[in-house]
Amino acid sequence: MEIIIGRQGTQKTPITDPTVSRKHCKVTDNGDGTFTIENLSSLGTKVDGVDIVRKTANINSILQLGPTFSASLGDLIGQGNSQPQISESSLNETKTFDISHLKEVWESFNNKNIQIANSQRQINLIRGLLGIFTMGAMPTIFFLGPIGYILTGIGVVGNFYSFVGMKNVETAEEKQCRQDEFDDKWICPNPDCGRSLIARNYRLLIRNYQSCPYCKCKYVEK
Numbered sequence: 385m386e387i388i389i390g391r392q393g394t395q396k397t398p399i400t401d402p403t404v405s406r407k408h409c410k411v412t413d414n415g416d417g418t419f420t421i422e423n424l425s426s427l428g429t430k431v432d433g434v435d436i437v438r439k440t441a442n443i444n445s446i447l448q449l450g451p452t453f454s455a456s457l458g459d460l461i462g463q464g465n466s467q468p469q470i471s472e473s474s475l476n477e478t479k480t481f482d483i484s485h486l487k488e489v490w491e492s493f494n495n496k497n498i499q500i501a502n503s504q505r506q507i508n509l510i511r512g513l514l515g516i517f518t519m520g521a522m523p524t525i526f527f528l529g530p531i532g533y534i535l536t537g538i539g540v541v542g543n544f545y546s547f548v549g550m551k552n553v554e555t556a557e558e559k560q561c562r563q564d565e566f567d568d569k570w571i572c573p574n575p576d577c578g579r580s581l582i583a584r585n586y587r588l589l590i591r592n593y594q595s596c597p598y599c600k601c602k603y604v605e606k
């Protein structure tokens with residue numbers, strides 16, 4: 385029997401911790417009371433505190449997945465002395481979850497988007513105005529002499545500074561990183577589910593989804 389442990393794993397106890405990989409490690413039941421653990425994640429897997437690539441473990445071994453998450457193998461795969469926290473009957477009950485924390489998740493992501501769009505527009509506006517100013521200043525060299533040079537100089541220096549300012553604009557990598565961070569938090573609050581929310585923003589979530597289409601848990605705003 386093989387079990388994949390991770391946020392999208394096949395283990396008994398769901399994992400929603402975003403610091404755990406979708407497929408973090410593989411557990412093979414050797415049938416003799418031992419299990420083989422294989423790391424599948426760039427974030428690393430530890431068995432009883434030791435970094436492993438592939439190691440034999442028992443049901444009471446503690447697995448650390450990534451920097452912070454740890455649990456006993458028995459808890460994760462639902463065997464051994466320690467009982468898994470989720471029983472079959474509780475999965476069928478309709479649970480209710482407060483989703484008000486998602487408002488902050490959405491707002492901080494969205495506010496950053498607005499802020500970046502605004503600063504981008506401001507930079508474009510300043511660059512446009514400086515371009516026009518410089519074009520207008522250059523001909524004044526012929527009839528204003530030194531003053532014309534100064535005006536043109538101001539325009540050129542201004543253009544240079546606005547070009548330097550472009551460095552503060554978010555890079556594609558930073559944007560992707562921010563999006564990933566949001567996606568990891570924008571999930572069903574039911575720890576047994578943890579799937580990505582269908583609604584693209586908080587208002588749609590409140591308006592169109594009073595429950596999770598996957599686990600059927602109810603969403604309320606407290």
Ligand SMILES: [Zn+2]
Pocket residue numbers: 572573574577578579596597598599600601
């Ligand atoms: Zn759900």
